[in-house]
Amino acid sequence: MSAILLGLGVYVLVGFTFRGLPKGRLDRPLRRRFLAPLGLVAGFLDATGGGGWGPVGTPALLASGRMEPRKVIGSTDTSEFLVAVAAGLGFLFSLGSQGIDVMWVAAFLLGSAVGGVIVVTNARTLLTSDVLYVALYALWAAALAYSVRAHLKERNATVAESAEERQPVGT
Template sequence: MRTLILLALAGLGAQLVDGSLGMAYGVTSTTLLLAMGTNPAAASATVHLAEIGTTLMSGAAHWRFGNVDWRVVARIGVPGAVGAFLGATALSHLSTDLAEPLMSAILLGLGVYVMSRFTFRGLPKGQLGKPLRKRFLSPLGLVAGFLDATGGGGWGPVGTPALLASGRMEPRKVIGSVDTSEFLVAVAASLGFLVSLGSQGVDAVWVLAFLLGGLVAAPVAAWLVRLLPPRVLGSAVGGVIVLTNVRTLLRVGGASVPTTPVYVVLCALWTAAVAYSIRAHRAERAAQEPSVETVTAGV
């Protein structure tokens, strides 16, 4: 019973982060299952089966709060589903050991870019509102879907920073659209695992525990992301990407340097970046608000 409660709480926490920052449900949940001794394919299958329900609830909540661009959902979600099915099928036969550090290095670079861009420049205005082209979204969805299925997570870490870096969508709509399109990815990946593995290694009770926790958190996260200022949200997302991928690179590379000081320094820099973004946001908002004297003079 304690294991099921732990899994439900992990699902709740993972969905709260995923729904508000656009990533981390699969990474967090899969990491926990692997630590419990589950084999990679079964862990990824368990998480994706739970995600069918959590992403459906999350997408509905994001749509309710106006966080979804349906054109982006269709253009990234359909190729993402194809990539997820292929990735799920390949996971039983292929090793991703070589791809993991390369992917993490690319994502680390994107994370540093996103965090620095939103921290020091705020939300990019020049490209905001311009349509994202299909020739950009389709390959992005295909790659992200494949990595998501083979790595137990990757749809958000790949899709969210790439769309944020484009500067053409508000952060809340990036997160809402990525979360909503993930439903197609979860369904396709689950089908791929069921075709390749059947139900081998998948515990239905564990799936249910993850699902229940995620369903509770999904509407809360969709509401939260609508309230957070875009500049602060961008800095927060960038920090998550950096921390996650530095951890992966240190683990895969077998670095001899102590990891704790590295995490402490990164967390301090991340905290400083978010704090700077909050101050800058307040200054921008204060500058936009008319002063009392101006209002009085106008009257």
Template sequence: MQALILLGLVGLAAQLVDGSLGMAYGVTSTTLLLAIGTNAAAASATVHLAEIGTTLASGLSHWRFNNVDWKVVAKIGIPGAGGAFAGATFLSSLSTEMAAPIMSLILLPLGLYIIIRFTACGLPRDNLGKPLRKRFLAPLGVVAGFVDATGGGGWGPVGTPAILASGRIPPRKVIGSIDASEFLVAVAASIGFLVGIGSKNINFAWVGVLMLGGVIAAPVAAWLVRHIPPRFLGSAVGGVIVLTNVRTLLRSDWIDASGNVQAVAYIALAVIWAAAIAYSVREYRRDKKRKSVEAKLHRRTEEEPTPA
């Protein structure tokens, strides 16, 4: 019973983060399942079955708060489903030990770009409103879906930073669209796992409690992302990407850093991340105050009588 309660709380916390930042549900939940001895395929299958419910609830919640661009959902979600099915059916014979650090080397520069870009300059506006092309979203969806199924998580970490970096839609719509499209990925991956490994290695009680925790958290997360300033959100997402991928690289066979080195690196990154978020909040408040003053001056100018 304690294990089920813990899994439910993990599902709730993971969905709060995922629904607010567009990533982390799969990575968080899969990490816990692997830590208690679940094999990789069964862990990923359990998480993706739970995500059918959590992503549906999250997508509907984001839709209610107008956080979803349905054109983006279709362009990335359908190819993503194909990639997820392929990744799920081949997971039992595919090693991701080499793929993880390679993917981290790709994601880490994206995370650094996002945290620097949003912290220093705020929301990129030069491309805001321009359409995201299918030739960009379709390959991204295939890769993200494949990584998500084989690694137990990755749809958000791959998809969110790539679309955020384009600066073409606001961060809240990036997160809402990624969460909504993940429903297609979860369904396809689950079908692939059921075909590949069957249901005998899947604990459906675990699926249920993970799903329940995520469904409870989904509307709260969708409300949060609607009200979090884009500048703060970009800095927060960038920090998550950097921390996650530095952790993967330090623990990989390529580096195999000692515990002390890892601890120092995490503390240093956490301090820098906290400073970036604090700076973003300060600049957001300054910008908001400046706009308020400009609006008052504009109204005062309009109210002044014109000379005869």
């Protein structure tokens, strides 16, 4: 990924340094034979390497010389948002077919884990004492343990209820 981005960066740097903005080509529509492979490669790199849509798409569109830089950045950011939504929905829909308990995923996505990460990462800039920071980590760990314990208790109660419902009456 770094090699690809280095190559694109050098190409854009050299192109804009020695040639400047292309004259007369701005705002001409981009061709599908350029956009389709770009979308395929950038999407593939984004899915496999965790980054690629913005870092690959932006310099490639800039290098095409057919869009102003502000439009390139706006278009890439908008499409990156749509790609992230599509990837997230694909992930959520595929969970059921993989034997993963969706309740666990929901508990960690919406629960103490995410809140704790946000609190801990942002508190680092506000707290001056390492002792307070360690105490914050301990509090977060306690909240996570409580959440997991509560989830397991609820799941066991649900399993016990369904087992009782399956028992024939009078036994």
